[in-house]
Amino acid sequence: SAGRTLVLLGHGSHLNADSAQAVRRHAQAVRERGLFGEVIEAYWKEEPSLRQVLRLARFRDVTVVPLFVSEGYFTNQVLPRELGLTWRGPLPPQGVREVVGGRQIHYTRPYGIHPAMSNVILARAAEVYPDWTPQDTALVVLGHGTGRDPHSREATQHAAERLRQGGRFAEVQALYLDQEPNVSDWPSLTRAPTVVIVPFFASEGWHTLETIPADLGLTGPVTRLGGRTVCYSRPVGTHPTVTEVVLRLVEDSADTGNTAADLDPDWQAAGEMLAQAVTSGAGGLTVGELHIAASPEGGFHLCHQDDVGRADLRAVPLQDLSAWTGRSDEGHHRPIRTGRTLPRGWFAAVDAAEVRAALHAVYPAVLEQAHLWGLGQLPVTPWPETAARQSGRYARVRRAPPEQVAQARRDLCSACLRTPLWAGELLDAAAAVPLPCPEACTLLVSQVRQLLSGEIAHV
Ligand code: SF4
Structure with a gap:
């Protein structure tokens, strides 16, 4: 399995930073076993989002496990749809296999159905x-x-x-x-x-x-x-033993037909783009509010751009960086990480092979999006398509008048470092790692729904 990516999917939350903790812990526990080439997490309500996650996979052979306790609407409809699978409905015991964007995806049933x-x-x-x-x-x-x-x-x-x-x-x-x-x-x-x-x-x-x-x-x-x-x-x-259940679920639903350990070429090319960007500028690289620079002791040093040169920063290990930067200085949850609220007062020291993972921990998926955008290959999803995809209590956003979508954009996108291409805005190409937003995030969809239902006042 060393040449395989394991993706663990969770629900996440717009409001509660602790909601993702269980997924994060199980992912770390599987990672420490060394059974997979990499283990990544993604969430319905947080970043990295389900829409972005498959692009993050280093390998072309990807197993996706929903860390949900039951089978139903989410695992049978929402998750496959968001991942870009064509499958809808109850899953067979072995899960389903499809090719998405050149990757072999094996999507399993949720762990909650396992007898263990x-x-x-x-x-x-x-x-x-x-x-x-x-x-x-x-x-x-x-x-x-x-x-x-x-x-x-x-x-x-x-x-x-x-x-x-x-x-x-x-x-x-x-x-x-x-x-x-x-x-x-x-x-x-x-x-x-x-x-x-x-x-x-x-x-x-x-x-x-x-x-x-x-x-x-x-x-x-x-x-x-x-x-x-x-x-x-x-x-x-x-419970920690859920990690074992996840591994047994993967083992029970595995087949031997698909063992291509190939690296994904787009993933590799995005890595080369980052390696060049971090080493080419003398003063380091700035991505959003994050500063990355070669450190005099060797390796790389990451911190908030306004903290460069400070000697009183707290060291945060790479494995804690995502959770650490998931809250603002005021302690607020940051479900969309490109909000202009990156906390200050910390630094991370990583080696050259870890810079990409560190950038991903702070700003999930931005490198892969920037790379594709630079090639002119980043698919942009206009608002009507995003709205048409919504279901359940979000289906009503299909009827949102343009002024409410514009209001949601003023409320949220103006405080975000990404440029909403989905709304027709143009991105300035000057940055080494530009921050395009190809489709409205779940926070924006939720804001439109709340504006429509009067839960948030119009201004
Ligand atoms: Fe940021 Fe707006 Fe894109 Fe959400 S929709 S990620 S707030 S630019």
Whole structure:
């Protein structure tokens, strides 16, 4: 597998910087195993985005795993569409294979469907209630159950069924947040004196930390309620053993027919462009607000352009650089990294082979976009096409009048370092690494939706 790229996809969030943490940790854990030539992450609501990610792959053989707990609307419709696959609908057990932009893409089912998830549930239950006795303990596997796709409950149901057969609990129930049987009915749906609730969720967030405890009246990991004991665990998706499940899923769905270990030629050419840009200027290279310069001790030094020359900067290791620069100086989440809010006060020291990864950690995918734009090969997606692709509660943006799209652009793009080519703006070619924006980002789509629904006032 050394000549293969593994891409891990997460949901991410416009609001919560911690939402991507689980994906980041699993990616790092797989990376440390050295099983793949590279491991990269991408998100629906953050950068690197699903639309950009395949261009980032070093190899032409790419395996893509959705780090989602259930199969459904996202894994069957949204993710394939955003990746540029033609597949729509439930996936066969081996996943699907398609060629996208010259790369062989193997798109697998989400990890939540794997039978080994029942072990992760057991591990979470044992953390919150180590001494459970089967005859006195009920297990509730708590799924989201959005109801949009009938398949979305299957992973939760199957995990509950396997645990029921395992006989480790007096009873096992699959209950849901947004559907019947509803988790708020746990007092009547379970009988054992102790109830262990394990959220079958991919990440820690608003639901697991706030709405579920508030709705159920839980005050911590263990709460006495109505004469019974309720133990509430952390979600399954953040457990370290999920990394093993991901690897087993890849192994189980692998075939031997596709082992081309070729490097992608566009990926290589973009790397050469960067190598030339960082070594040609005497004063280093500036990309957006980032400064990259050869360091007197050897290697390269990256920092905010306004911090050049400061001796009091904090060293940030390469593996932490993405998370570190994912928040502004005020602590705000930066889902789109080219907003003009790159934090200050840090530096990263990397060697020549790591400069590209460091640039990607700060500004994901900009190098690959700049390279293609320079060749005149960066596809630009005008707003009507982006709007037509939206579905679910975002479908209404198709009806947005031009002035609302222009308003969203004034609100967001004016504070962004990229130039929105999708809106017809022209990019100044003077920069060594220019920052084109070929299509409206998810933040802009969301802004248009909120303007339309009156959640944000028009000015
Ligand atoms: Fe930046 Fe606007 Fe492009 Fe979003 S749409 S990345 S805010 S230029």
